[in-house]
Amino acid sequence: VSTRGADHAIDRDRFEDTYHASSTAILGYLIRRTSNPEDAADLLAEVYLVAWRRIRDVPNGDQARLWLYAVARRVLANERRRAKTRDNLAEQLRTELGQSHLNMPQDDRAKAPDGRVEEVRTALGRLGPSDRELITLTAWEGLTPREIARVIGRPPAVVRVRLHRARRRLNDQLMLIEQHQEPWETQRVVAGWEARRH
Amino acid sequence: MNPFRSPTRTSGDGDQLIQLVARANPVTDDAINEAGLAAGFDALLQRLMERPTERPRRSRRRGGVVALVIALGIVLSSGVALGGMYSTHTGFFPPKKGTENDTSEYLRTDAPDFPPLVRSLVQDIPFPPGDSALSRVPGYIALKQPGADGVPEVVQAAGIKGQFSFWALCAWRGYWVKAYNGSDRTEQATGADGLATIASSDAMKAVDAWWPVYLDVAHREAAGDPSVPAKMKNFFQVNCAGTPNVQAGR
Numbered sequence: 001v002s003t004r005g006a007d008h009a010i011d012r013d014r015f016e017d018t019y020h021a022s023s024t025a026i027l028g029y030l031i032r033r034t035s036n037p038e039d040a041a042d043l044l045a046e047v048y049l050v051a052w053r054r055i056r057d058v059p060n061g062d063q064a065r066l067w068l069y070a071v072a073r074r075v076l077a078n079e080r081r082r083a084k085t086r087d088n089l090a091e092q093l094r095t096e097l098g099q100s101h102l103n104m105p106q107d108d109r110a111k112a113p114d115g116r117v118e119e120v121r122t123a124l125g126r127l128g129p130s131d132r133e134l135i136t137l138t139a140w141e142g143l144t145p146r147e148i149a150r151v152i153g154r155p156p157a158v159v160r161v162r163l164h165r166a167r168r169r170l171n172d173q174l175m176l177i178e179q180h181q182e183p184w185e186t187q188r189v190v191a192g193w194e195a196r197r198h
Numbered sequence: 199m200n201p202f203r204s205p206t207r208t209s210g211d212g213d214q215l216i217q218l219v220a221r222a223n224p225v226t227d228d229a230i231n232e233a234g235l236a237a238g239f240d241a242l243l244q245r246l247m248e249r250p251t252e253r254p255r256r257s258r259r260r261g262g263v264v265a266l267v268i269a270l271g272i273v274l275s276s277g278v279a280l281g282g283m284y285s286t287h288t289g290f291f292p293p294k295k296g297t298e299n300d301t302s303e304y305l306r307t308d309a310p311d312f313p314p315l316v317r318s319l320v321q322d323i324p325f326p327p328g329d330s331a332l333s334r335v336p337g338y339i340a341l342k343q344p345g346a347d348g349v350p351e352v353v354q355a356a357g358i359k360g361q362f363s364f365w366a367l368c369a370w371r372g373y374w375v376k377a378y379n380g381s382d383r384t385e386q387a388t389g390a391d392g393l394a395t396i397a398s399s400d401a402m403k404a405v406d407a408w409w410p411v412y413l414d415v416a417h418r419e420a421a422g423d424p425s426v427p428a429k430m431k432n433f434f435q436v437n438c439a440g441t442p443n444v445q446a447g448r
């Protein structure tokens with residue numbers, strides 16, 4: 001009993017440390033990729049429920065954050081295709097988020113009245129899901145190509161090449177917007193229904 | 199300097215571009231830290247740790263998944279080995295339905311017969327006047343080509359139709375909002391009908407559990423109401439970026 005109890009205490013300590021070190025970053029990742037901040041609270045609960053259940057699989061140190069991004073990425077990809085029943089684990093956080101001023105993206109207009117934020121967001125929206133993911137993981141989460149590789153499960157060399165192409169395409173889209181050319185298409189933020197060879 | 203206004207580019211432009219995107223971050227981690235969420239974070243932590251932990255189980259399904267991936271890899275690589283004589287029809291059908299796949303055949307996107315197949319699948323998906331599914335096919339095909347690593351992509355028919363249906367959803371919303379802003383009731387009715395049709399289509403239902411929410415929007419449009427359900431507050435802005443007029447307001 002004492003051994004199991006000690007193990008459990010270690011698990012709790014590790015989980016608490018991991019949670020405190022990473023929950024803001026993971027919530028940010030989710031909020032930036034959902035249309036409603038309150039929903040991000042439920043997704044956050046789902047991510048950390050996976051982490052808690054699999055706490056002994058969670059790597060140590062900063063690698064834990066990358067592991068959690070990878071889980072969050074899968075949770076987000078699955079989210080809109082499931083008719084889920086929420087168990088309200090994050091009820092209070094959800095309420096606080098609803099009362100906060102984190103309602104994107106209207107707040108950005110005050111930040112950048114020249115409209116450049118809107119141009120960038122529009123350009124991002126025109127990228128394919130893969131390009132957009134690489135660009136935003138770099139710019140918003142501050143991840144290096146090697147870290148992104150761990151999150152998305154691809155070799156670092158592949159990530160570097162794809163990131164280079166994604167930057168080029170983003171630049172092209174921004175130039176198109178500057179020239180006031182209408183987009184020929186829109187892209188869905190949440191990718192899905194694509195089977196890939198891993 | 200705005201990098202995309204520069205006629206010539208250097209290697210440093212990439213970093214400027216990333217900085218530009220960073221400034222477009224809709225919600226920074228600092229903003230979250232300042233949003234007064236500490237109690238909510240703590241409550242979530244406590245509730246999570248009330249749950250049991252469990253060791254990951256190595257089930258027999260894992261072996262099945264590995265076999266499935268290997269089999270698909272063989273199917274995909276065989277086309278290359280045969281000197282490009284391959285079809286979009288891989289002959290590979292996933293044995294089980296997943297969250298992002300059904301049991302229909304995987305279709306290889308770089309095969310010569312993929313574009314005509316896409317056209318046949320999407321040609322009847324309705325778009326607003328002046329737009330069409332077929333006009334978007336070349337862009338879709340380009341989007342689905344292999345990356346620099348050359349690894350072929352595969353999709354399923356439902357995924358193809360789902361993607362085009364989602365584009366149609368954005369286009370119909372934009373069409374209605376434009377009519378609403380212009381107080382054109384005839385065009386509003388056309389837009390609302392179009393959105394209702396696409397929201398309740400089999401193609402949409404097959405891939406998107408939110409179709410009743412989209413239908414709700416269509417019903418509101420039909421009643422002349424530009425509002426959307428709370429859960430869709432920023433939905434069109436986020437998911438339909440690039441589509442004109444998706445945000446109502448006059």
